Amino acid sequence: MSNRRVRWVIGLVILLAIFAVILLYPLPILMYPGLPFAGLYRRALFIIMLCVIFCLYRIFRGPTAPDRIITIDILGILVVGFCAVLSIPTGRSWYIDIGIAWALQSFIGTLALAKYLEGKDFDE
Amino acid sequence: MIKSRVVLFILAFVAWLLFCWVPDAQDIIAGVFVALLVSILTGDMFVKRPHHFGHLKRYLWFIYYVPIFLWECFKANIDVAYRVGHPDIPIHPGIVKVKTNLKSDTGLTFLANSITLTPGTLSVDIDREKGYIYVHWIEVKSKDVEGATKMIVEKFERILRRIFE
Amino acid sequence: MSNIIGIIFIAIGLVFDFFGCLGLVRLPDVYNRLQASTKCVTLGTCSILFGTFLIVGVSATGVKALICATFLLLTAPVSAHALARGAHKSGVRLWEKSVVDKYQEDGELK
Numbered sequence: 001m002s003n004r005r006v007r008w009v010i011g012l013v014i015l016l017a018i019f020a021v022i023l024l025y026p027l028p029i030l031m032y033p034g035l036p037f038a039g040l041y042r043r044a045l046f047i048i049m050l051c052v053i054f055c056l057y058r059i060f061r062g063p064t065a066p067d068r069i070i071t072i073d074i075l076g077i078l079v080v081g082f083c084a085v086l087s088i089p090t091g092r093s094w095y096i097d098i099g100i101a102w103a104l105q106s107f108i109g110t111l112a113l114a115k116y117l118e119g120k121d122f123d124e
Numbered sequence: 125m126i127k128s129r130v131v132l133f134i135l136a137f138v139a140w141l142l143f144c145w146v147p148d149a150q151d152i153i154a155g156v157f158v159a160l161l162v163s164i165l166t167g168d169m170f171v172k173r174p175h176h177f178g179h180l181k182r183y184l185w186f187i188y189y190v191p192i193f194l195w196e197c198f199k200a201n202i203d204v205a206y207r208v209g210h211p212d213i214p215i216h217p218g219i220v221k222v223k224t225n226l227k228s229d230t231g232l233t234f235l236a237n238s239i240t241l242t243p244g245t246l247s248v249d250i251d252r253e254k255g256y257i258y259v260h261w262i263e264v265k266s267k268d269v270e271g272a273t274k275m276i277v278e279k280f281e282r283i284l285r286r287i288f289e
Numbered sequence: 290m291s292n293i294i295g296i297i298f299i300a301i302g303l304v305f306d307f308f309g310c311l312g313l314v315r316l317p318d319v320y321n322r323l324q325a326s327t328k329c330v331t332l333g334t335c336s337i338l339f340g341t342f343l344i345v346g347v348s349a350t351g352v353k354a355l356i357c358a359t360f361l362l363l364t365a366p367v368s369a370h371a372l373a374r375g376a377h378k379s380g381v382r383l384w385e386k387s388v389v390d391k392y393q394e395d396g397e398l399k
Contacts, residue, residue: 008211040296047303054310058322066319066376073368074313074326077361081306081334084341084354085299093350096341100357103364110368117375145352197332201305204325208312217321218388233367240366241331246324247366248373260320260373264388 022046041089048082069113076106128171133163172229176288185286192283193238200243207262218264219248222257222273224281231288238280245276291343298340305333318384319376323369331365334358 022043055071055078062068083099140155141147147155176182207214226232236247236257244262251257256269259276266272309329316322338358342351383390 005211044299044303047307051306051310054314058313064319064376064381066372066379066381067322070319070323070326070372071313073365073372074309074330077330077334077365078306078310080357080361081302081337084334084338084357087350087354088341088344093348093353096350096353096357100353100360103357103360107364107368111371114368114371114375117372117379119379139356142352142356145347145349197328200328201308201332204312204329205305205308208308208315208325213315213317215316215321216386216388217318217384219320219383219390219393221391236370237363237366240369241328241362244324246320246327246373247370248320248377258391260324262321262324267389 018050022050038089041085044085045082048078048085051078066117069110069117072113073106073110076102076110125168125174127174129163129167131171131174131177132167133159136162182287185283189283189287192279193241196238196242200241203243215262216264217260217262218267219258219260220264220267220272221269222259222277223269224255224257224273224277226255226281226284226289228288231284234288235277235280235284238284239276242276242280291346295340295343298336298343302333302336302340305329305336309333318387319381320373320383323373323376327365327369331361335361 052075055075058071059068062071080099080103083095083102087093087095087099136159137155140159141152144151144155171177224232224235226235232250232252236250239245239247239257239259246260248258248260257277259272261272261276265275306329309326312325312329313322316325335358338354338361341354342358345351345354377393
């Protein structure tokens with residue numbers, strides 16, 4: 001039990017260090033210099049990338065096939081959020097179009113993979 | 125079934141207009157043709173009972189349902205964040221069985237979605253004939269059907285029955 | 290003003306996204322991971338999209354962001370449901386400390 005607490009504290013310290021680096025490091029602002037809070041959007045992108053790294057860990061380690069399929073689904077939703085954040089500071093509305101198309105595609109793909117897991121034909 | 129096609133045409137046209145915001149004349153003309161094509165091809169697949177779209181009471185109950193649903197979603201997220209962040213991961217999972225009285229397709233779909241997005245529950249399968257839903261519960265508080273039904277389903281069912289039945 | 294409220298929504302969404310992915314790493318079995326990740330990541334991304342709508346206002350980006358949020362709220366639970374059913378039918382059992390499994394007792398409906 002104490003072993004688990006020690007591991008929890010170590011993980012917390014590592015995560016806090018990563019957050020401190022993301023939030024405090026003076027990132028160069030390349031997009032739209034006149035926009036208010038332009039640096040915050042870049043930090044938001046970095047936090048979503050951290051979530052994607054967690055997902056990649058689960059894809060790499062996942063003991064069973066359903067684990068990996070779940071993670072693919074979650075990755076699709078995260079990419080939609082990434083596109084939404086990216087569309088604000090650049091001012092391009094077609095990033096949201098990419099997000100909608102990605103959401104549709106990943107929904108259909110997930111349903112097909114779930115049917116495949118059940119071991120049925122696709123026309124049922 | 126001309127009525128359901130008309131309803132589907134209106135829904136598809138509104139969705140098209142939202143997708144090409146701000147719409148001009150070309151978009152509206154193209155939208156009319158696309159919505160006609162969709163509503164003729166897939167006429168009564170989606171809209172089974174078109175007279176339900178004329179009842180004003182259902183829309184009012186739906187407006188009442190949305191904030192309750194969003195508040196439950198928010199509570200669910202706080203709950204999950206607590207369980208994930210706690211060092212000991214306090215969970216006692218299991219799959220329980222709950223009973224529902226809803227019969228229509230849309231009602232069952234919305235009930236299953238609401239169950240999935242509310243605190244600690246995830247719908248796994250539906251038995252259409254007997255009206256049972258199998259629910260994965262992250263913190264099992266009662267194993268029998270009546271207790272689980274009372275805690276999971278009832279708060280949504282009494283609203284959803286008035287919207288979709 | 291709406292800029293600041295939108296940024297608050299985006300921050301809430303990022304926190305929920307982060308906890309969902311943390312749950313994906315920490316929780317012990319497929320169904321628990323599915324619960325945590327589906328709930329948190331769906332509402333987190335919807336919150337990010339709503340914040341985008343508040344920041345850019347009623348324009349092409351904003352309306353599409355609202356449509357995308359509605360679509361996610363409707364479809365993410367459906368795919369979670371299908372995945373849970375598929376996982377149970379493909380033979381993945383519950384965590385060994387689980388309390389009860391009525392679904393297996395009733396013999397996995399056709």
